[in-house]
Amino acid sequence: MTKGGMESVEVFPAEGKGRGLRAQKEFLPGDVIFAEPAYAAVVFDSLTHIVCHTCFKRQERLHRCGQCKFAYYCDRTCQRVAWLDHKSECSAIKRHGKVPTENIRLAARIMWKMEREGSGLAEGCLVSIDDLQNHVENFGEEEKKELHADVESFLEFWPPQSQQFGMQFISHIFGVINCNGFTLSDQRGLQAVGVGIFPNLCQANHDCWPNCTVIFNNGNHEAVRSMFHTQMRIELRALSKISPGDELTVSYVDFLNVSEERRKQLKKQYYFDCTCEHCKKQIKDDLMLAVKEGEHKPSAEMVKEVIQFSKDTLEKINKARLEGVYHEVVRLCRECLKKQEPVLGETNIYLLRILSIASEVLSYLQMFEEAADYAKRMVDGYLKIYHPNNAQLGMAVMRAGVTHWHAGLIEAGHGMICKAYAILLVTHGPSHPITKDLEVMRVQTEMELRMFQQNELMYYKMREAALKNQKIQVMPEPTTETSPSLFHKKE
Numbered sequence: 001m002t003k004g005g006m007e008s009v010e011v012f013p014a015e016g017k018g019r020g021l022r023a024q025k026e027f028l029p030g031d032v033i034f035a036e037p038a039y040a041a042v043v044f045d046s047l048t049h050i051v052c053h054t055c056f057k058r059q060e061r062l063h064r065c066g067q068c069k070f071a072y073y074c075d076r077t078c079q080r081v082a083w084l085d086h087k088s089e090c091s092a093i094k095r096h097g098k099v100p101t102e103n104i105r106l107a108a109r110i111m112w113k114m115e116r117e118g119s120g121l122a123e124g125c126l127v128s129i130d131d132l133q134n135h136v137e138n139f140g141e142e143e144k145k146e147l148h149a150d151v152e153s154f155l156e157f158w159p160p161q162s163q164q165f166g167m168q169f170i171s172h173i174f175g176v177i178n179c180n181g182f183t184l185s186d187q188r189g190l191q192a193v194g195v196g197i198f199p200n201l202c203q204a205n206h207d208c209w210p211n212c213t214v215i216f217n218n219g220n221h222e223a224v225r226s227m228f229h230t231q232m233r234i235e236l237r238a239l240s241k242i243s244p245g246d247e248l249t250v251s252y253v254d255f256l257n258v259s260e261e262r263r264k265q266l267k268k269q270y271y272f273d274c275t276c277e278h279c280k281k282q283i284k285d286d287l288m289l290a291v292k293e294g295e296h297k298p299s300a301e302m303v304k305e306v307i308q309f310s311k312d313t314l315e316k317i318n319k320a321r322l323e324g325v326y327h328e329v330v331r332l333c334r335e336c337l338k339k340q341e342p343v344l345g346e347t348n349i350y351l352l353r354i355l356s357i358a359s360e361v362l363s364y365l366q367m368f369e370e371a372a373d374y375a376k377r378m379v380d381g382y383l384k385i386y387h388p389n390n391a392q393l394g395m396a397v398m399r400a401g402v403t404h405w406h407a408g409l410i411e412a413g414h415g416m417i418c419k420a421y422a423i424l425l426v427t428h429g430p431s432h433p434i435t436k437d438l439e440v441m442r443v444q445t446e447m448e449l450r451m452f453q454q455n456e457l458m459y460y461k462m463r464e465a466a467l468k469n470q471k472i473q474v475m476p477e478p479t480t481e482t483s484p485s486l487f488h489k490k491e
Ligand SMILES: [Zn+2]
Pocket: 052, 053, 054, 055, 056, 057, 073, 074, 075, 078
C-alpha cells in the first residue's frame, strides 16, 4: 500500500528555517513527489451554495443537504464521501441555528477529526496537527483581537457532547489555520473557493525560485467504474531535476515582485525573512525595474514619476474592476501605457501588470486584436522573468494563446497554446482539467493552422462563417485575484 508518495520524502531540521522537507530519491520535472488529501477543508462563506463541499468544483446545479440545508454537493457520490466529515457539522449547525464563518467551520472540522482519530500521527502524515506551527507569538494586536473573537465564536458553536479541548489548544488550531491554510481553487483554476489544511505540504519551506510547485486537483468522478475515481488532493510536483537529499521548496508568493517587496510580503504574512539566493543576490530585480535604454534614456526623476503614476493607476483600475466598469479599466490602461512606453523597459513589472490587465479585460470585451498585441508583450516579458516551469507563466501563456486564436492570429496562437501545454504538463500534470482543456485547444488550433497554411483565403472564409454561426466563446469575466496566494491569508 503506497502512502501517496510519502515514503520518498522525509522531514529534517533545515538550517535556520525550523523543519524542512527533503527528497529521498531522484525526481524529474513534472514528477509527482507526493499527493495529499486535505486533513480538513471548507468552502468560503460567500460561495457555500455554488461550490461542492467535497470536491470544490463550481457547479450550476448542486444537491443540498436536506438536514442542515447548508452543505451542497455535485451528486450522491460527493455527498456520500462528505458524510464522515459533515455528520457532526450538520447536527451542530442545526443545534446552533446558524452557520458560523469559514474559520470556525474549519477549526471544528479539524477537531472533529481529532476526536475521531486521536491527536497522534494520522495515516500518511509526516507530522501531527499538534506539531504544526501556529505563530501565535508573532501576532500583532489586530490579529490577537481576531483570534480571541474566533475562539469565542468557536466555543459558542462547539457542541457540549463533543470532546472538549483546552483554550490553548483551540488558539493553536486557529494559529495553524492562519499560517498554514492552503487556498483551494475551482476546477478551472480561475477562482479561490475555499481553504484546507495539508500537514505534509506545510513542511515544505519557501524559496522565491523553488524546485517544486503545489497544484490543487479537484479529483474526478466521471468514470463509470468507481475504481477509476480520484479524490480531491494537492500534488507536490517537481519543477526541475531534484537529487536525493535536496531540500524541497515551494514559493508562497508570486515571483513578479522585486526581492524587497517579496521579502516584505513574506515577513508580514508568514513571519520570516527570506534568505533565498534570489533575494540575497537580488536576481532579476534589474529586469523587473528596467527602464528604456539608448539615446533617449529617461532621467531618474522621470522614472520615479512614471512609477508613481503607474501605482496610482493600478489602484484606480482595481476599483473600476471591482465595480465591473471594464471600459474605464481599458481607458486607464491605455492612458498608463502611453506614459510608460517612452520610459519603462519591456520587462518592467509596472508595464507588465498593465499589459496583463489590458489584455485580459480587452479579451473579455471581445476586442481581441488589441488584446493580442498586449498579451504578446506580456508573455515576452514573463518569459524573461519567470522560471521556465512556473504555473503562473503557463496560465498567462495559455490566456495569451487563446486571445491570439480569437484574434485570428492562428500561427502565434497555436505556438502559445503548445508552449502553455508544455508548461502545464509539468506544473499541473496531464490529468488536470486545465491541461485537458489545453490539449483540446492544441488539437483544434493545429488543425486550423494546417488549413491556414494550405489555403489562406479558404481559412478566413471558413472562420468568418464559423463566427457568424456560433457565438465566439466568451472569455471568463476578469477577476481581481489573478494569482491567489498559495496560502489563504488576509492581505
Ligand atoms: Zn463534488
